[in-house]
Amino acid sequence: MTTSASIRLGRPGARAGSASTAVSLRGVSKSIDGRAVLSEVSVELPRGSFVSVMGANGAGKSTLLRVMSTLTGATEGEVRIFGESRGAAVRAKIGMVAHETMLYDELTALENVTLFARLHGVPGAASRARLMLEQLGVGAVAHAAVRSMSRGVAQRVALARALVHGPELLLADEVFAGLDVGSRELVEGVLTEAWGKGCTIVTCGHDVEQSLRLSERVLVLERGRLVMDEWAHRLTAGSLRERLGGRA
Amino acid sequence: MSAVRVVMLLAGKDLRIEARGRQTLGLVVVLGILIEVVLALGLGQASSGLRATAILWVTYLFGGVLCFEKTMAVERQHGAMAGLLLAPVDRGLIYLGKLCANLALLGALAAVVTPVGIVFFGFDLSAAPGAFAAVIGLSLVGYAAVGTLFSAVTSASRLQGGLLAMVVFPLSLPLVITSTQVLAGVMDRGEALDMSGLGVIAVFDVIFLTASWSVFELVVEP
Ligand SMILES: Nc1ncnc2c1ncn2[C@@H]1O[C@H](COP(=O)(O)OP(=O)(O)O)[C@@H](O)[C@H]1O
Numbered sequence: 186m187t188t189s190a191s192i193r194l195g196r197p198g199a200r201a202g203s204a205s206t207a208v209s210l211r212g213v214s215k216s217i218d219g220r221a222v223l224s225e226v227s228v229e230l231p232r233g234s235f236v237s238v239m240g241a242n243g244a245g246k247s248t249l250l251r252v253m254s255t256l257t258g259a260t261e262g263e264v265r266i267f268g269e270s271r272g273a274a275v276r277a278k279i280g281m282v283a284h285e286t287m288l289y290d291e292l293t294a295l296e297n298v299t300l301f302a303r304l305h306g307v308p309g310a311a312s313r314a315r316l317m318l319e320q321l322g323v324g325a326v327a328h329a330a331v332r333s334m335s336r337g338v339a340q341r342v343a344l345a346r347a348l349v350h351g352p353e354l355l356l357a358d359e360v361f362a363g364l365d366v367g368s369r370e371l372v373e374g375v376l377t378e379a380w381g382k383g384c385t386i387v388t389c390g391h392d393v394e395q396s397l398r399l400s401e402r403v404l405v406l407e408r409g410r411l412v413m414d415e416w417a418h419r420l421t422a423g424s425l426r427e428r429l430g431g432r433a
Numbered sequence: 434m435s436a437v438r439v440v441m442l443l444a445g446k447d448l449r450i451e452a453r454g455r456q457t458l459g460l461v462v463v464l465g466i467l468i469e470v471v472l473a474l475g476l477g478q479a480s481s482g483l484r485a486t487a488i489l490w491v492t493y494l495f496g497g498v499l500c501f502e503k504t505m506a507v508e509r510q511h512g513a514m515a516g517l518l519l520a521p522v523d524r525g526l527i528y529l530g531k532l533c534a535n536l537a538l539l540g541a542l543a544a545v546v547t548p549v550g551i552v553f554f555g556f557d558l559s560a561a562p563g564a565f566a567a568v569i570g571l572s573l574v575g576y577a578a579v580g581t582l583f584s585a586v587t588s589a590s591r592l593q594g595g596l597l598a599m600v601v602f603p604l605s606l607p608l609v610i611t612s613t614q615v616l617a618g619v620m621d622r623g624e625a626l627d628m629s630g631l632g633v634i635a636v637f638d639v640i641f642l643t644a645s646w647s648v649f650e651l652v653v654e655p
């Protein structure tokens with residue numbers, strides 16, 4: 186899989202302009218209980234970007250994704266997602282896989298995904314939900330309760346849930362954690378396919394090789410600060426690892 | 434999607450989860466009957482509307498708190514509330530959906546403990562069954578409105594369960610006092626239904642429904 190076709194010239198983030206911008210953060214800081222979790226993060230992601238956020242545990246990756254999802258507000262700075270700061274219209278364009286699956290244990294995979302398809306007003310919600318589950322290789326357990334599922338299976342159901350409405354921005358927090366090799370490739374394929382359809386994708390994780398292979402741009406957070414914003418093709422696994430302080 | 438459909442969808446989801454073996458209702462009904470046994474025996478056989486209404490209120494109060502806690506706990510299990518908050522629907526509708534689910538459970542509780550009280554413990558509501566249903570029904574809407582909101586507050590703040598009762602019981606005092614007085618008047622003193630009492634309950638409902646509907650988003654904001 187190569188991303189060379191979509192490699193853009195110039196500096197990352199140099200392409201501002203609201204119409205083509207999916208995510209725009211300006212001087213975003215976030216404090217939780219008086220502790221700075223994000224500090225003055227500024228980043229501009231054009232529509233159709235595929236971005237990996239990297240950094241040690243506790244660097245603020247998940248918080249950054251939550252800020253981008255509009256689930257949590259910034260303490261300071263400006264957040265614009267497709268030109269808007271918050272609201273139902275923005276949420277309609279966002280799909281999110283968080284650390285927690287956001288699934289109901291007592292409901293089946295299909296019921297969970299269908300519920301969200303309905304909330305998003307997807308026509309033919311149930312059949313669309315079934316299709317997503319099949320694409321993610323969990324069609325066979327569509328009628329099984331989430332309670333009975335392993336972490337890896339539930340994770341893929343969560344991704345089906347996040348993609349069921351065809352979001353324009355997918356935020357995937359450690360979506361590969363707990364997946365075996367087969368499902369990892371499957372999920373990579375699904376993400377790449379969504380990206381190919383124009384979806385802006387922001388993932389975070391710890392796998393250096395995978396991030397470089399999948400994404401076109403890499404952001405590195407260090408104690409809440411954005412310390413690197415670089416095109417993936419300009420990086421090598423070695424140089425990125427070094428930047429991550431050997432912790433990745 | 435229309436607001437009503439969203440509310441029905443969310444309430445239906447909660448009731449389906451409940452039906453899949455959360456067993457809240459079973460627990461609440463058993464608790465309600467136990468309360469009836471203890472209080473009915475403790476207070477003796479004096480058959481009055483006041484006695485019946487008071488005992489039934491105790492079952493609603495305790496049963497309700499359990500329902501509110503359980504239905505909200507579902508949203509905390511795997512961060513499901515965040516999923517709902519990400520949906521492109523007015524967040525007040527999430528509150529209303531939860532409220533409807535709680536009302537359905539409270540209604541089911543009332544539908545069991547009331548006949549049990551009549552048959553086994555000599556609750557005599559025959560003087561004004563319609564007034565009883567109307568006053569209690571209206572009061573339970575207000576109680577569920579308060580309980581649903583504060584179940585979100587206590588669940589979001591990771592505080593322990595007993596806290597919910599400590600907040601919700603005092604807030605529901607106007608409902609309990611007004612409804613028991615109105616019903617005692619109708620059933621024990623043969624008065625006409627006190628419309629101003631009914632009005633107090635309705636105003637309470639409207640205030641708490643609209644206030645909760647509008648502050649719910651702030652309460653659950655992670
Ligand atoms: N809800 C929260 N309450 C308290 N601290 C939090 C919360 N969310 C995040 N943090 C803190 O913020 C820092 C960054 O967390 P996070 O964004 O999860 O980092 P990462 O995803 O990079 O591991 C951590 O030190 C974490 O303890």
Ligand SMILES: [Mg+2]
Nearest residue numbers: 246247284358
């Ligand atoms: Mg994280």
